[in-house]
Amino acid sequence: MNNRLNRNSEIPLYQQIEQIIKEKIVKGEWPAGTKIPSQRKLADIFRVNRSTVTAAIDELTASGLLEGKRGGGTKVTNHTWKSLSAVRPLDWTSYVRSGIHRPNSTTIQEINRQEFNEGMIRLGTGELSPELLPYRQMKEVLAGAEAEKLSLGYEEPKGNRYVREAVAEHLKRKGVNTSPDSILIVSGALQALQLIAIGLLKRKSAVLTERPSYLYSLHVFQSMEMRLFGIPVDESGLDPAFIPACKKQYGADLLYTIPSFHNPTGRQMSEDRRKELIRISKAYSLPIIEDDAYGDLWLDGPPPPPLKAFDQDGSILYVGTLSKTVSPGLRIGWVAGPEPVIERLADIKMQTDYGSSSLSQWAAAKWLAGGLYEQHLATIRKKLKIRRDAALRSLKAHCQAIATWEKPSGGFYIWVTFHKPLPLNTLFERALKKNVLINPGTLYDKEAKQSIRLSYSYASISDLEKGIRTVAELARELM
Template sequence: MNNQLDRNSDIPLYQQIEQIIKEKILKGEWPVGTKIPSQRKLASIFCVNRSTVTAAIDELTAEGLLEGKRGGGTKVTKYTWSGLASGPALDWTSYVRSGIHRPNSLTIQEINRQEVKKEIIRLGTGELSPELLPYRDMKTILRHAEAEKLTLGYEEPKGNRYTREVIKDRLEQKGVSVSPDSILIVSGALQALQLISIGLLKRKSAVLTERPSYLYSLHVFQSMEMKLCGIPADEKGLDPAVIPACKKQCGADLLYTIPTFHNPTGRQMTEERKKELIRISKQQCLPIIEDDAYGDLWIDGPPSPPLKAFDQDGNVLYVGTLSKTVSPGLRIGWVAGPEPVIERLADIKMQTDYGSSSLSQWAAAKWMESGLYEKNLARIRNKLKIRRDTALRCLEAHCEGIASWEKPSGGFYIWVTFHKPLQIHTLFEKALKKNILINPGTLYDQEARQSIRLSYSYASLSDLEKGIRTIAELARELM
């Protein structure tokens, strides 16, 4: 909306803002009952003083288009002459509130809005920087499309057979032995979790996961009224020894884990603990979702094999993706597990979207089969090492004495915990005013009020230095 203001016009800015909001109301973009952005938010959107926004809101309120209530914000109201003449208006707000899928937290919604701004330094973004994405190799692959393997129609329920065969070969290199019939192609790892939540689990199930965990930042399971139960973890990963007691306490039906380059802590589970986790999983009849989104992104040396490599009983559903290593825009991932489970998830997926993009599936297969994937990984690992080491140097220079962190041996993240209490959301807001975007630790654990997830995969080296220095300054002020 900011771009709609004409600062050279004779029409005052507040009247231009008034007209923009009025058009959104009259065109039905903001229907009756819609809670409009706060005055502070609108001032930020339009890049004007708050008093300018207040003047516009006052005019619209006087016209009967808006109504403000103490503690309830300002909402679109039906009390206009046109509204009274046309009868009751459709209340879309009630529909929005009644949907079963919970909305993102306000902080995540704000992060999603801010990430598109070019001037923002993104210290929390969990994806590769555009300069690290393999545009040239992707063009080469698409330019040499083979007609006999590339189809533009719908694929079979589990996904393109050729692609599943290539993924099978790729998993064998990791020590995971599965057949193509035990693999389902999905539109990214997040869809795998969505399919599992609605296809395998009943409402109000309990799910064990590390604390902190990426899963706490999602509402995939919570939207099905499921309970997340945090289990302790240290520098060696989650502690399998506590699982029996935790399972008994909350009646857990499933365990979700990111054992390799964990999100958000960057840790990796030791091979000994992986084997012990598999043993306890079998003993407790506890299925496991292994999220291996970052497993190929090692920096200091290859990690131990995935959990699935030690699974001889079909207890592990293994989730992989190309979003972190090739392109988030490709939207291709996979689930490997027992064939009956894969068939169930495939049936749910067909009901949901009738299969992932056939073009993306073909491109994914060509990436892995052609040798370009390994070549790209080598390049990415070198770049990530430079970025990680830069971030660590900046932390040592600016955060020594006020925070602690661990050196990750792969992945995207460093978990930074400040030594003294501070208002983490205030830190988030103050940083945002300086065009720096961070991910508060409370997104991954409500009790992590002194932590942030620092990503070194997206921001440039100069932005990493500037961003970390500024965050340190703000943190000192708040502490």
């Protein structure tokens, strides 16, 4: 909406804002009952003083288009429609509230919006910087499509055979022996979790995971009324010694873990801990989802083999993706597991999107099969290590007296915990006003009220230093 303001026009800004909102109402983009953004939010969107927005809202309220209620915000009113139609307007708000999938937290929604604002220093973004994405190599890969047989139609339910063969060879190099028949191609690791949630688990299932965990920031499982229970994490990763008690108390149905360069803590599960986790999960018939999104992004040395490499009974569903290593826009990931499970998930995938993009699958296969992927990883590891070390230097320079953290040996993240309590929501808001975007720890654990997840993969080195300095200054004020 901000792009529609003409700051050189003779028409006052508040009247332009009034007209923009009025058009959204008249066109049905904001139907009756819609709660519009707060005045503070609208001021941010339009980049004007709040008084300018207030003037526009007052005019729209006087015209009967809006009404405000204490504690309920400002909504589009039904009154104005009475003169336009004898039929009561459709109440889309009730439909929105009735959807079975829970909305993101307001903080995550705000993060998703702000990540696309120019000039924002993104200290929480879990993806590679545009500077690190392989544009030239991708262009060469796609250019080669003209000389080879390329399908632009639908693929078979499990995904293109060529790409599944390439994934199987890739996994073999990681110590995971599986056949293309036991692999499903998905549109990123997140879709794998969605398919598992609706295809393998019943409502109100109990899911164990690390605490903190990326899974708490999603509502994939919660929307199916499933219950998440956290297992403590130490320097060696998730502690499987807690599983028997959790199994007894909650009747755990599944365990989700990120053993290599955990999101959000950056920790790495030791090999002994991995073997112990396999042993205990087998003893208690507890299936495991292993999310290995970051396993290829080691910086100081390769991690231990994936859990799936120790799996002799088919009790682990292994999830991988190219989103963190090659391109988030490619939207290609995979699940490896027992054939009956893969066939079940493939059937559900066909019902939901009829298969991942054939063009993306072809490109993914070329990356994995031609040696290009390993070459790219070698380059990315070097550049990520430089960024990680720069972030650690900035933390030492600005946060040593107020926080603690650990040096991650791979992945994207540093888990920063402040010495004293501070209002994370306020820190988030104040940092945002200074064009610095952070991820509060409470997104990953409601009790992590003194932590933030810092990502060194996206912001430039100069922005990392500036952003960390800014957050440190704000944290000192709040503590």
